[in-house]
Amino acid sequence: MLPQILIISISSVSILIIYMIKKKYKKTLNQFTEDGKFYHQLISVDMKNFNCKPHLFEDNLCNKWCSLSYKKTLQKFISSANLSICLCVYMLTLQSLNYELLMAHKRGVIIRVITDKGMIQTKPVKAHLKKLKENGIPYKMQLSQQSMMHHKFCLIDKENKELAKMFFGSLNLTSQGLHSNFDNIILTNNLNIIERFSEEFEELWNLF
Incomplete structure (x- = not known):
């Protein structure tokens, strides 16, 4: 027995x-999770992406975790905006995301960008922000370089509870961030999180 x-x-x-x-x-495998009426999706950049640099520029998708797939996810997220985009980011050099901001602006989406005063002195960032400004998209920076504007988040259509969504994390919107660093970003439509980040964005925008 x-x-x-x-x-x-x-x-x-x-x-x-x-x-x-x-x-x-x-x-x-399942990076997309629903919790009641809210969802969240986690994107993690790590060693599996370290050979994906060519894929970003050749439009060659190697697998579902490819850096190109992540870039397209962010592009789609930004291009879905109907009302507003509030982007707060330390560094922006991804040309494809810059393009999506310009396209959104052309269709009437209100766009505001907050970035870092030190990073704007670098040639790639300066060129991208100049393009935005030339097309009527405003951006602001912190008042002093004694501190960094180190946030990385983007609010989409935050004025409408049905449409509102956002992404946030450690990822800078650069090609290096998508294939060379250990980074993460979370996409969600959780209204509690969106409200808190929205308050932070408005506080910074008024401060700068």
């Missing part, structure tokens, strides 16, 4: 372990 109980116990533990491994693997 004891050996039978032992066998059953071992089998049960094995089945449980296999189930937990499968569940964890499935969770890793």
Whole structure:
């Protein structure tokens, strides 16, 4: 009787372990999660992306975790704006995202950008922001270079509860951020999070 109980116990533990491994693997694959009426999607840049630099420029998608896929996700997110885009970012050099901002502006979306005073002195950032300003998109910076404007978040259509969404994380909107750094970004329509970030953006915009 004891050996039978032992066998059953071992089998049960094995089945449980296999189930937990499968569940964890499935969770890793499923980067898009819904929680009631809200959703969140996690994008993580790590070693699996370190060979993806050419894919960003050749439009060559290597797999579902490719840096190009991540870039297209961010492009689609920004291009979905109907009312407003509030972008607060330390560094912006991704030409494709700059293009989406310009296209959104042309269709009447109100766009405001907050960025870092130190980074604007660098040639790539300066060129991108100059393009935005020439097309009537305003941007602001912190008053002093003694501190950095180190935020990375973007609010989309925050005035409308049905449309509102955002992304935030450690990722700078640069090609290096998408293929060379250990970084992350979360996309969500959680209104509580959006409200808090919206308050922060408005405070900074009025301050600068």
